[in-house]
Amino acid sequence: MCADTPNTDTAAPDYKDTLTLPETDFPMRAGLPKREPEWLDRWARLGVYDRLRAQAGDRTPFVLHDGPPYANGHLHIGHALNKTIKDMVVRSQQMMGRDARYVPGWDCHGLPIEWKIEEQYRKKGRNKDEVDVIDFRQECRRFAEGWINVQREEFKRLGITGNWADPYLTMNFHAEAVIAAEFQKFLMTGTLYQGSKPVMWSPVEKTALAEAEVEYHDKESFTIWVKFRVSDFGSPEDDRSFEEESDEDREAVLKALTATAEKFVGAHVVIWTTTPWTIPSNKAVVYGADYDYGLYEVTGTPDECWLAVGERYILADKLAARTFERARLSEGQYRRVSDVSAEQLSRMTLHHPLAGAEGANGEWDAPRDFRAADFVTDEEGTGFVHCAPSHGMEEYELYRDLGMLEQVITYNVMDDGGFRADLPFFGGKYILNRKGGEGDANKAVIDKLTSVGGLMARGKIKHSYPHSWRSKAPVIFRNTPQWFAAIDRPVGDGQNQNGKTIRERALTCIDQVAWTPQAGRNRLHSMMEGRPDWVLSRQRAWGVPLTCFTRKGSLPTDPDFLLRDEAVNARICAAFEEEGADAWYKPGAKERFLGDEYAPDEWDQVFDILDVWFDSGSTHAFVLRDREDGAADGIADLYLEGTDQHRGWFHSSMLQACGTKGRAPYRGVLTHGFTLDEKGNKMSKSLGNTIAPDDVVKQYGADILRLWVAQTDYTSDQRIGPEILKGVADSYRRLRNTMRFMLGNLHGFTAANAVEPAQMPELERWVLHRLAELDAKVREGYAAYDFQGVFQALFNFATVDLSSVYFDIRKDTLYCDPEDSLGRRAALTVLDLLYHRLTTWLAPILVFTMEEVWLERFPGEDSSVHLVDFPDTPTAWRDEALAAKWAGIRQARRVVTAALEVQRRDKVIGASLEAAPIVHVEDNSLRAALETVPFADICITSAIEVSGAPAPDGAFRLPEIPGIAVVFAEASGDKCQRCWKILPDVGDHTHPATCARCDAALD
Structure with a gap:
């Protein structure tokens, strides 16, 4: 059927206005870079994330705990990958019926920020050691605040949903108070000790480093x-x-x-x-x-x-x-x-x-x-x-x-x-x-x-050779007094369910966690088996101090070397809650915290700061445990970061939580690989092969970047570059055309015109069967965080099953049948069911485009696809017998279509409607199946004959589909000027140059 092609026969009546052609304002060209900010503004006005929380009711919570990025510099492509995967997790869990909460956070303390401030000092000829420590810390705080605001907007531009109005920051006063309190648990349970041993030391930064702060590069x-x-x-x-x-x-x-x-x-x-x-x-x-x-x-x-x-x-x-x-x-x-x-x-x-x-x-x-x-x-x-x-x-x-x-x-x-x-x-x-x-x-x-x-x-x-990942300078092993958490010393907290020591607990808890991929379990387990005691101290200024006191004149091995007093600890934490960790450095702090019970001149105040991995490892306490939008039991459903975090955040969080609460702070851990250029090389500014997320967004739009994430196997290293992005954009256009076809034909459709599945033709019921199959696959895929599998299944369905088969076949019915005919209403009903499922199923991935598709049909002020769930799909739609029958029909159609393509290529025909082929089918059951369906319409020919006779020599065959052969024949009769089928009865009806079906439709 070619009714959507302009009529060039000027002598015949023009019936174009009598056709029900698609009608939509949905543009072919997306214009995402320009339009996406409009949807962001709309979501902000609607308060989509807050609305979902407010209407959660008795939904089961799902908490993805955000591994905090560092507040220092613009986002790189790894940030975009990480946050987009997290967003797909959160949105898909929400649309599958959970109360999916996501509180973004930032790591704010530590050497990189301190290093930046020192660089500014050096340029101005200032000496850091001559600056008041509180003034210096305040400059670090302001620096972090500035980059948090920049990064927040960059993340939001990628379409990432979450509680952006109230993120967690490790430098918030409450967070600093909790970090200090978590450290004090190590103090009180006897796992904290001071020792002198070789640690990785950065001479350039003048501080000890943890293994997670080291990367290995070639060195001569x-x-x-x-x-x-x-x-x-x-x-x-x-x-x-x-x-x-x-x-x-x-x-x-x-x-x-x-x-x-x-x-x-x-x-x-x-x-x-x-x-x-x-x-x-x-x-x-x-x-x-x-x-x-x-x-x-x-x-x-x-x-x-x-x-x-x-x-x-x-x-x-x-x-x-x-x-x-x-x-x-x-x-x-x-x-x-x-x-x-x-x-x-x-x-x-x-x-x-x-x-x-x-x-x-x-x-x-x-x-x-x-x-x-x-x-x-x-x-x-x-x-x-x-x-x-x-x-x-x-x-x-x-x-x-x-x-x-x-x-x-x-x-x-x-x-x-x-x-x-x-x-x-x-x-x-x-x-x-x-x-x-x-x-x-x-x-x-x-x-x-x-x-x-x-x-x-x-x-x-x-x-x-080991290098500091911050300064990129080599490190050395140097013996120096440091503070350690003993991971093989029994923890004196009475929580022995998973083991008595931190190492025992960690090794036990690792097997209680769901790992995606499973190899992550083995990696962390081997690291935990062989790791040394945790070096907690750093010789810097910007961070949470080790809030403890040591007795003057005592040795670290003496039992009274460390002051262990809950009242002192409580005073420290109360001060941090009100004033932040700067309270530790204020004049009179020692006297204030020791109180009347202890003589200040008998105690030394420790001024080392905590390893920033202790900060981020403690987030489960001040985010999951303490926030209303955290987790009731203080345990996240999922931690999600790159594979390097097996020695970083996953690792420190496990150690910290096993030391303070006796178990892991997460039920599941998902890891992704690193991003490489198109040739598989590591991205480097010096090589000029980096791709900034902002550049992709400006050229293509954030949905193209999100689609790249969905199309990759994130569990391995991924590649990205100009040619890859062009391919992603092409996939996007094909998918967009599928959605546009549905929108155009659904114009004016209402539920009152819907047809029940039992009244539908077989082709429509086959589509419903495919929808029921896909519903299970989509839900299983999203539950397993398999976004590549979900998208591939939906993309193949949209471009093959729908665009190349169902839409192609049903154009004739949709355009030419009477508007109220059962066949046309059945097709529209299926398009409506397809629309609701494809739009919602794809919404976690293409957040902007599916919102645009949704608003084309539901443009209300409070409308958003991100406020709805995946629709329930009846299991009754599944019909395995029908699916098996139509698998054979589609095989036969493939042979016919390929045979006609040869005739088209050889200029024998211009369109398939000029053909009336003979199809020789050896299999009796398949031949019988073809005779029960309008096979000519399915093959988009004007007529077709199905024969059980042996096929003559020279008949067209496809080697991969045996038992079916096609003999070409031209359609006989005249061309209907409305539907363009060539039929013997054209011209025998009231309306000139029409077939019987079109003549009746015109009446």
Whole structure:
């Protein structure tokens, strides 16, 4: 049927005005960038989010707890992805009958903001240390407030729904009071302690960092092979059995030991390190008890070599050749003298390469500890590891467990990454420069080792190295007093249902959480199994302080070191509630909080601030627990962030909640991947491959960005770029045309004209069956947060089942049948049912476009698609037998359509209505099915013959659909000038040049 094509036959009557053609103001071109702000203004006037909360009634709440973005800078594409997924979750849950609450939030404290203010100071020549701390904190607060307002508008522009009028901020006074109260729970239950251990430290930012604040980038480092001289081989008297031997045996042992000592004393144990700056802090060397070691002697040397003929070196056999190669020796320039057993190694005494150096003032003269350790590897290096327990966690733990920390801990590196001023040779040298580049410490150490003959070889290596994700500068491990939460110490709160320690509770609770995708469970579980104690303290100014006091003169191990008093805690929290955390820094704060019960001069006030991950980890308390629009039990239905938050927010929230409430703060966790460019490369400003959400919105509109999110598998990394967005826009246009077709034909339709399903033709009932199938799929998909699956199902239905099949077939009925005919009313009824479902089903994804579609039919002042639920779809619409029948009919139609396309391509016909093909069908049941339906109308031909006779040679076939063949034949008769079918009866009726159906319609 081609009645919507202009009539070019001027001799025939023009019946165009007698057709019921689509009528709509819904434009083909969306104009989203211009129109979307109008809908945003409308939603604001309507108060859509507040209305939904007010009319929630007894709906079951659904709470998606927002992981707070940082209030620092414009949004990037990752923000847009994250917030759009959250919005689709919230909107779909709401439209499926829940009371879906979403309180957006912001992370406001911490180093990035403090760093920005310091940068402003530096540009003005101001010194931060000379500024009053409260004034400085107020500047940080104002900076955060400014960016919160910017980001809020950028999020709203993306169509994100939520309580934007009252978001949560970690710097709100109530939030700061609750964060302090949550910290005090760690204080009161005995999990808080002060310790001195190596932590990741940013010399540029002068603060400790948590693992979640570190990212790994390639870095070129110096690498050196350092010689530790064997100075002694021990005495036989060291063995208890020696005195039990006879004089003769003792003499033999002594002789053998002397010979062995002569072989080893003066030899060198060689270590390899990529951190030359740690050599001045060396306190020990360790080896692997189960590895094979050998004594090697240099027999020849090339030019420019630091080794000399006759020198002896002890190395792991597996690594010896590689080590000598680095020292520029070829295979024939050294020989293996003998084995070196673990027992022999244990007898040796080593000296630091700087021992006895002129000007060293005895700094390194004491012998180095030398023992076996489990963490030594024979995969790289030399088989020996130098230990500076102040700068390495494995070494620290080794000597902690040995009870030897006092002997091996050093304090050579200051908070700015410089060596202490009085350290011989290296005082005042810096590991990094002020911008995070290579300082002068490594070179100074290498040069000094070279001058004293302490190096075997040196070089450079490119390897993955931890950097601060804020300053992008490398970090170091540095021993410094910090405050920790013990995750393996029993929590003294009596909540032992999930375990006694924080780690036990976390590992138990992880298996109580629904993970999407499931791999997130394994990732967090492995992290929890191996993580160290939580470093809570930071040496900064902008944040919530560690609200505790320590007794002067006491050691951290003393039982009365920390003040534990609920009355003191209550005074602190009350002050924070009224004045914010600035109250901690006001004059007289110590006296105010200690009250009359304690003498202020007996207590020190702690001024470190809390790790910002403790802030965000505590949000469950001041958002979920304390807000009316939170969760009644303080537990969110869903936390949703990127995969990096397994070591970030998911992680800290689990730790914090297990420490304070004994269980996880979430029932479900959903993670998404990262956003890459079209080639799969990480986005970088330096590469020029970033895409700002604002740019996409200005060019295409926010709905195109949202549709990109819906079309991607967000559980993996996603790609975005100009070509991808063009493809998304094309999908959008196809979907928009589907909606426009429905709107045009539904003009003037009312429920009074509706037809019951039982009265409908089979084609309409097949569409209803598909709707019932889709209803289940859509609800299951949205419940599983499978937006890609939901959209793909709806898009395929709209463009294939509807546009290419149902709409194509029913145009003739809709345009040409009498307005009140049963067939036309049945088709309109189905269009109405389709409209209500497609518009609402797609509303969580295309929030602006579906509002536009909705308002075309329901333009009332209080009308909005976002105020309604998904309509109930009767299960009675499902008809599997009918669906199976129509699957066969559609297969036959495909063959006919393809056959006619060949004739159209060859210019035999111009339109399918010029054809009256013969369809040969081998299957009896399919042939019978075709005879029960108007197959000519289904194939959009003027006539059609279905035959059971064998198909002649040359009949058209599709290889993938056997048993069906088509023989082309032209339609006979004249062309009806109203419906354009070619029929024998055209011209035999009252109205000129019409068929019987059109003649009756005109009457």
